[in-house]
Amino acid sequence: MGKFELYGKNIIGEEIKPNYKGIISKKFIISPFTTLNTREGFWQERKKAWVKIGIKSELGREGERHSGVLHKSSSGTDGKYIKGDCWRGSGNSIFDPVLTELMYTWFCPKYGQIIDPFAGGSVRGIIAHALDKKYWGCDLSGEQIEANYEQAFEILGRDPIKIKISSASLRQLFNGCKSTYIKDICHAKCCESSTMPDGVLIIIHPSEENKIINAGGKVIDGFLQPSKNKKCIFKDNNNLCILHETNNKPFGCIASPFTLNKNNTLIIRNRYRLLKCYNDGNKKPAYIVFKKSLELLFGKALTEKLIKHLDTGGKDVLIKMPFKNYQILCDNDNKKHNKINIDKIPFWVIGDSFDKLEQAPDADFIFSCPPYGNLEVYGDDPRDLSNMTHTDFIIKYKRIIEKACNKLKDNSFACFVVGDFRDKNGNYNNFVSDTINAFRECGLHLYNEAILITAIGSLPIRITRQFEAGRKMGKTHQNILIFLKGDAKKATEKIKIKLF
Ligand SMILES: C[S@@+](CC[C@H](N)C(=O)[O-])C[C@H]1O[C@@H](n2cnc3c(N)ncnc32)[C@H](O)[C@@H]1O
Ligand code: SF4
Ligand code: SF4
8 A cells, every 4th residue: 555554544643444344345445336325434434534634625726716707507407516526515525535545446556647637626636646656637727736736745745855965065156146246247147048949948847837827927838938039038127037036936946056966965056157156256155145045945944054054164964855845846857857757746737638638648547527518617718628618518528538548558447527417408418428438439448337426415405496396306426437448357457456
């Protein structure tokens, strides 16, 4: 098992009760039957244990997107109960973590790569990594992805990383970035790149892409796009950064003088010795003139300690860097050298799955919960599946499924959690069948179908009117569709569930 034991204590020491109902459940967490009942005590207990590790998947879905302007629920439905996010109305709007855990444990190989074209909240990503799998998820909502990263860093990145400080490297002398010096002498050449055709190489970590976009930047594939004159768009006429001392300045820009070498030692980036400010003017040690960068990396208290240590002639020293900073520092450098190295936390990308799936890694499992047509409108972006006619929705939905299936390795499974929804006349759209057809058209087989029995919620209050008025039965289930690419035996072999 991964970091989260099935039975015993979870990451914050909460007891997860066992489900001693027999050998079958013991072997597979619960019996792999075609009805899965989220109302059972065991399910609820286990869900609580997952939620208690800190998952707040509903973050990023609050406010404008769900407050009426953009968020609306179409009328011919069973009411509020079945929104596009299947879990809304049950009192807790997160995607079900127990269902996630079961699907990953049953259908995805150990250390397997999951892809999710409609990522939504953080649950599916965080649980994947908690179970030692890898997750790639795409969503159009920048706010959602930003909130997901915050959650992932908080839950999966609790332990700081010990790194070494190179005292010699940090004692190199620089002038420091005073605004008069920038205006008159150095022109902040550190923001520019002589080797890039665009004139700049400014990396935006996916966790901060949303804030950069909101500040007016354009980010393509993780790179901030320059202005026409090949400069950073946040540079003013005096070469000063307009984002300086705001929360919007990219992590990579603040941390820029520093990098980690292969031995996990913090050094001054080699290219800084080519800048005008190296060994110029004030000639102060890097750890003094780039103090703000150190504060970003280690926090104020540790930076003070480090400065004292170096000021009093201290040698190389080990120091703890918060996991989040370590990860961003490494990711940014890896991006420069074209490597993907995101292991400990999920990788979420902002954008239209239709475009982004091509960049997704090859997958051992597809797991997603798509928009259910326009049942819940997620935003006014014309690329948003919830924001188009039903015909256009189905066309695009199928093409996204096709792109995801192309990424799925042979002899692997895929799972979509869906629920049918009604059209404006109150008739069902046959969305479950559309989903099945979409996968089958890509050559996958429909391999399992299970019914997820969901909470009753406020249905007893609404059912009389709904049933008397139009004979609409109260919907308390979702459909779990499992598809197979290739051969079932080979796919099963790859998974080998050995929980004990
Ligand atoms: C049903 S929700 C997923 C909700 C999910 N159950 C959860 O845990 O939050 C579908 C998601 O698809 C996203 N979406 C809609 N059209 C998209 C597109 N073309 N590309 C990527 N994401 C899209 C929406 O922003 C929304 O977050
Ligand atoms: S690091 Fe050097 S080149 Fe860059 S702004 Fe500071 S003083 Fe100027
Ligand atoms: S955001 Fe600011 S520091 Fe970063 S490259 Fe642009 S002007 Fe330079």
